[in-house]
Amino acid sequence: MGIELLPMGASFCAVVIPRTPLSCLTYRFHPEVTGELAPGDIVRVPLRKRQTLGVVWEIQKGCPDIDRAEVKDIAGVVKRMVVPSELLQLVRWVADYYCAALGEVMGFVLPRGLSKELLAGKEEGMEVAPVAASASVRLRASPLWQGKLPPELIQAIEEKRFGVWGDFGGAGEIPDSVIEFIQRATDSATAGASAIVMMPEARIATCLPFLRDAFGDVVIEYHHRLTPSEVRRVWRLIKQSEKSVVVGVRSVVWAPVENLRGIVVLEEHSPGFKEERKPRFNARDVAIARAKFASCPVLLSDLTPTLETWHNGKRGKFQLVGVSQAAGERYRFQPMRENVFVVDMRLHRDEVLSPRLLTELKRARERGKVALCYINRKGVSRFVVCRTCGTVLRCPDCDVPGVLMGDGTVICRYCGLTKPAPDFCPNCQGVDFQFRAPGVDMVKRKLKECGLWDEGNKVIVGTKKVLAAPFPEDLGVVGIINFDTEFALPDFRAREEAFRLLRDVLFRARTRRARVVIQTYRPDDVVINSALEGDVAGFLDSELKVRKETGFPPYRRLVLLTLSGKGLERVKEVIDGVRKALSKVDNVEILGPLLLRKRQATAAIIIKLPTNIMPGKVLMPVLTEVGGGKRGDVRVKIDVDPREVI
DNA sequence: AGCACGCCGACT
């Protein structure tokens, strides 16, 4: 028989292979044999000396700029129309934004091991346990759930229109507005309708029962705690479900729902949405992108909005529920001053526990109540604060607190500016500096000295964890030992986070009728005052101003480049190359390099980009130019929108 | 990611 009359009409297509660091590869196919192919089809392709599965990315007219002889034939079609165009668009967006290869990103769309199952032909006739009999959305007709959403949002859900709504100040496990949003998004009489609900991991356990109660069996968990085979099972289940409410943390934004009508993000500020492995995406931002491609609204819910969301609200990109669109100046909550004590530690210089805190601890003890003492971090915080006037030493360029180094110099972790520690406070000429904050052990020792730490005591001393857990029912007082460490941390987001933390503590303490003692050297700081006044807009506006002046998000975009190699010389060479290449791009600024580990020859730079350019589009060519020429002896780690810059 | 190619140590 030999070769049959094969086709003058060979076609070409680009294929993305999941879980490879490749973008896309060109393959040949013959429509007479395979039928026409389309983006999203899964095909079997030869790669080196093996065969793998790939996703058809696009059909190409003719063979592109690659030697025709190198192009191989597609080995077969495995399954058609697996990845909808909405997800293909999302993959492209994430790759462009986070500077990742298409193959890396596609790994999130097709679960690990799915390829093997499909290749083994396991797929055909494979039935997934059907969604329980009553697959329709089961709703309690509680009047509580109605009328929480603005009419425009309801319209956007019904008309399948993209938009982002921020709903802030909500209380309870799941705010009523969120329940109503999901209800409306999944309540389609005609066709299937699904919603994705994202939340920090810590909330899943408490929220799921509420969601199950409200929406019954259509609630599906899709997150990293599942084993690989469970992920595959759930993936199939979601794909074949007409209606679903899919719940998870990060990977859930990639859930294969094909009739997406809305996405909810609970606690939009949560750092848990940032994926810290390879394509370092922020699931909150990917959710917004997905909603755009899927044409559906997003509801961001939190107690305090992020500065990004506030900024987007003010310029009309997002809608802020319950906020006057004009300026947001009416965005005020109830003052929280009742039962709250702000202690000016400048009057108690050498104390760890102020007289007020001691009084409140004793009071709680007398009433048999629990006392919480919160310390920012175990060990030391190395910022420098003037004990006379409360001034925190900051970098003159970045307005970020400086960090005291072992050799007595103070360094800015953003731009690397290093100066000797000052003899006088630049503000008040005082000479009394505090270089470190008290740790857990010191507080416990002081409590012992005051007779407040003994058998069966009800004082809990700790760091972040004591605030992460729900407050005990019989809480009497929360003491914040040194609140200044909170917003003097060397992070441009420190003040925002301190404000959020304080609001959260005040809010939760009030539900327990507990008192709050805030010890600080800066009792008049906007962070404290606006939190106590419930003046969210006031704080966010003042903070936006600082960010604008110093050129930080949301006005500029940050990209953290960590480079490591055999020698520091080579690393510096590459950094210079990056700097030179980027000097051609307008409005790009580079901070650093700061040396992270001299021994391991690791250095980092922070690139500030204008917000209107896709980081990947600018950085990809730069990195191939720099790394491509010389060899890959310097490893470059790219983190777009890094959570923190060490 | 995989999987091959490649150039140096202890072994049937």
Place this chain on the structure above:
DNA sequence: GTCGGCGTGCTC
């Protein structure tokens, strides 16, 4: 002499 260590490099 060969088996095999995992350091570099490429995948249409």
